[in-house]
Amino acid sequence: MKRTWVLAAGFSASGWFAANAGAENAARPLGEPVLEQPTLRCFGAYWVVEGDDNRNAVVHADYRKAGEPAWKRALPFFRVERDAHKGGEHGSRVVVPAGAWLFAGSVLDVDPATAWELRLRLEDPDGGKAERILQARTIAEPVFAPDPALTFHVMPGDGGGTGSAASPFRGLDAAQKAARPGACFLLAPGVYAGAFEVRASGEPGRPVVWRGDGTGEAVLDGAAAGGKRVKRVVMASGLHDVWFERLTIRNGDYGLAANGSSRFVVRRCRIHGCDYGLVSQINTDGAVRGHFIADNVIEGPSTWPRSKGIENARGIQVTGEGHVVCRNRVRGFADAIDTFPSPVCAAIDIHHNDLETLTDDGIELDYSERNTRCFRNRLTNVFQGISLQPVFGGPVYVFRNVLANVAAEPFKLHNSPSGGLIFHNTSVKRGMPAQLSTPERVRNFVFRNNLFVGTGGAYAFECQPPMEGCDFDYDGFAGREPFRMFLKWGGVRYATLAEVRFKAPVYRHAVQADAGSLFAIPVAMPADEAAPWGPPDLRLRAGSPAIDAGAPWPGINDGFAGSAPDLGALELGSAPQPVGPRPER
Template identity: 30%
Template sequence: MNHSASPIPFIVRPLFFAACLVVQTAVGENLLRNGAFAEPVSDANPLPLNWHVAPQDSAEVSLARGGSDGPVLTATIASTSSSQGQVSQRVATRPNRRLLVTADVRSSVAGAAFVQVKRYAGRRELERIALPASGTEWRTVELEIDSREADAVEVICRWKRDEKYQGGTAAFRNIRMEDLGEKVRIPLAVERVDGVATLQSIGVTATMRGDWEPGVAGRLQYRLVGEAAWREAMPPVARPSEGEFRGSVLDLRPGTEYEVAFTLLPDGKPVSTRVSTWREDVPVGRVVELPDQFDRLEPYVVALQGTADAWVHVRPAPGARGAIVAASGRPDFAVRFDGASFVLFEGFEIRGGEDDAVRINNSHDVIIRGCDIAGWGQVGAPDARGIATNALGKAINMQSGIAIHNGAERIRIERNFIHAPRGSANSWRHGHPHGATGISLSNPLGNIVVRDNDIIGSERHWWNDGIEGEYNSYVTGGPHRDSDIVGNTVAFANDDGIELDGGQRNVRCVGNLFRWTFCGVSCAPNLRGPSYVYRNVIVLGDERGRANFGFKMGGAQFANQGFSSLFRNTVVSHGNTFRGGLYGVGPNPIRSADNLYHLGAVAYQHRTGTVFAGDLVPPDGFPPHLLESGGDTPASTPVEGVASFVDETHGDYRIASAPVRHEIGAFDRATSFPSFPARGGEVSAHPALVPMGTASVGRVELALSPEAGTTWKAVSNSPWLSCSPTSGGIAASGGRIAIELKANGAKAGDGFHRGAMTFRTDRGHLRTVFVTATILPARPWSLRVEAEALESRGFALRQSADASGGAYLVATNGTPHRGAWARLDI
């Protein structure tokens, strides 16, 4: 079949979009000069006439005019870069014109080529719009847009330079823009309001019809069904490119019916709908009890199907310990959900799986609760870079305790203990980390809840990311939509604590603890939004003790970026507490409010897009250009100063004092000592962090409520760390147990060590306490070190005849407040 002769139509006509090229011409005439690429600049210069090609892109561009496909502009992708190649043409336009852009695109690897349109008023870019990307055969893409107030439009042929496209080609032909006549405006109105619930949130979408005006806004309210008074939710976010307003109603009660209402401002009428949050417990219609399963050669496959009113409860048989153990070397998964629905899978001890311990595909309404998951994946052998590889020489990566994949929707992962994979991820010392992850999210359908899990690595088993998103540059990447990540403890990650990267349509990350990770929360990129990240505690430091960013935010690689709201978080980092521009150069919409950015500076290079309001930032730790307004972005209003914590040494990050009156950070000032993350109070421990120092002994008080279960046990993440007692009955103890922790220097080896002790009940309730210890060598020894310049760590070198070697280090530029530091590796 000859596909080149008849392009496949691919048509998108959104309600509103702006960007085009228009001059006073007849309807149907191509407003682009040489849009067919029929004319080169000259015989000596084969680049297309009337099109701009940047010098850095010209080596990749060629023009073919004699083949069966007709004139074709081809880019041969020869370099790896986050920047994209481009060939562009800008044309003058008039306001309020309907403009139709069409193009044929093709690439050797699907997705490499696309056409982008930008709308301008003078020199100011108003909007950028991407047409659908290429396939491996010729595809005709089409987009009708509204010039609105623009006086110029730019059409850009773009190609991506990601590693997977290297050596491939991106091809364009028949680029056209036609003036379809004057745009007749239809007043914007609400078509319908929909809500998608989780246990504690409702994602709201107001679908609109008509034409969008600049600055249009909406109002989101909610109330319990039966209440008279409305409550205000956070303002919804306008998404003209999708014809929607979106927003989330936060911090709701499970199993409760609410009414949510959207109002188009300034004078629209409320349009409402009723939505019920998920119930904590589900109605069970059938029970399946499993005997212990050892040395399975195939995954245990769950394909059971219940109903909304009669779930299937899968649990261990009486007297069984709930073991599901895959044989060594096979299979790929210990447990696989495929085609399951309305299934509660509870109380199992899962071991093994060469790829993932648990894989979920093509399933909906599934709860995995109270499981102990460990011992999966591959160890591999390090390659020349220091990255673990399998028998085929391929880097080992994305091997997950629980993998939520294609076709997964309405999935709850709760109260699971995920720990001790077989392998360990490398640090950034060897390049981008590769290795195991606690939970992965790869193209799910969305509506995922991950709550109250402890995802604990160790000095021997570091995570790549604690919770990892795959397909970052796709809308379905990461949690995707209408999802909550809440109340989890994630520790020992050589890259991110969590990746929300992807669509982030009403995605919430709430009340989690990320400790000893290289980055905290990644929102790069946010393709749709909005996402809400609040009341998290982030304490950074990978296996080398190095820290990158508390919040890793995207850039402007993709058009119409989604909105991210970051508020009431506590970030403790010797690196940047906030960093933007990590997915393409340029700004994107972010609001940071009432966060405590402790020690590390805020790094954001743009003046537009992002606003900081009421955040506490370190002295000299905030970009001065953001203190002035830029374009449509108001000036930021952070507060410079230093907060002190109630007891940072023992992991209590409540604020003791701060130079602000309003509430900042993850905890209200009136909060009593929190066991954080805040769960149901079934298991708490004090202190949260035990610094043994050189004593090798520490103490913890464990408190357990009757709702926690009947028995408890302690699980250490390191062979050098033990405790006494290690288990017991809850009723017999009266609910309070004094725990003694011990460090075994012979097993640990000399040096500084980090560990964790997890306390878990028979009902799956969890609490992890973190431990540090310094093991001194059996025989004293000394090392003489001469001072070297360490400006990158906040130090300066000073000369002195009294100092050893004639020099010493001093902290400068406010760094005593921001935490000047250095580590000596021997």
């Protein structure tokens, strides 16, 4: 059967994007829509709208490559709960007058280095109407070909040298005296001992580059006498346009600290022996933006299973806007990748990362305001999966991630979050397939087309918090053993899927399956989450109940193979998602 586009409540005339038709308050734009900094594969915007007290206006979104005639539909922009964007300790830089609405949204998973047009159409049955077209360009992966006249050679040592191939600078401090925009320092193999404080910034298009020369391992080592280590192996705070490539950074409390810095590239580095791998946390003036963190291997001190509570160990922490964190391998921390509170925490992409052995949260999107996007990551052996505790208004997008051996909740929605879209994810774990374990309310979340797989338990899904304005449907649940009951929601228990569909306020189109026959390659379900897993192949088996069981969403699952999208991260017939560092060409 051909299924038409099924809208979440948030995308129809009865939810977050529009609600309560029939009232008489026309919507009017309050200023122009604002394009946020595009990333490699996404771009987003927001628009403040006044009026519309009856919540029936919609901001439709369409996009196309510049110069093409036809528009493609994206999800309508998300209606942010009033004042939710100001929930963080730093408030928000976006001004939304009392009584007005903030609409925000993204175009997702598109081609890099491409010019795009985004058409926004404000429509209100009470008479409000406006249309705007924004021009955007997704970024290319950073490339820099240094000027031979500004290329300097470096070797370990304590001073001297001219920077030529015949007479390299001896040590990083000696080299740094030549640092200026466009300078590229090629580090010869060896150990560069002690803390290194970078002092010189580059310029857009003319970075200062610190790069291994490719002939062996250039090691920045913070080990000190008596078994001690430095606090920060590399200190590069308050700078901009600085690159680190093909370096090993080891033996410090922090590997690389880039607080208050912008437009850093950290690529093909190895960081280990540090409690914190790479941090860019401080953003006092709200100007931190544009990091590109890719193809790194970052290894921390944590081991599986969790035995110490929440450890002070983080792989990557960023705040600001316009960052790309992709194709990294991070293992052995409490959290692999975190967003961090600041006056701006928006338009950040975390994708195609390979994350393992994480004793708190695999990925934290905590403190995000809007248009933070987490997609196509693989998480294996994690205590909690992906955290949104809290997010401030949204939308925060979480899609096509694969989670295996999650000890607790696949998605952590604690501390009263508001504004998340969780769709097309696959989670496999021991016990109940899905649970939300917090007494605090959850607002304005949409779940669609996810696949939750467990071994059995009291429920397929136990949802403890009070839910406000949330829409959960078209998810699939599978177990090795029968569930004692199917759903607990709002304190009410529903014994069977049939009862859920008939009586519950959610999951009218949920699917139930047997975990043993769900995947093309049978998965040995975890009998004990303390035993570490290798990443399983979670592609679906043809004919399983997850096939063609999802809801179409424009701009999300266009081009699905059958009569409707499949549940989970991987459409039938698709290859496993590439994650982690790419081979160097």
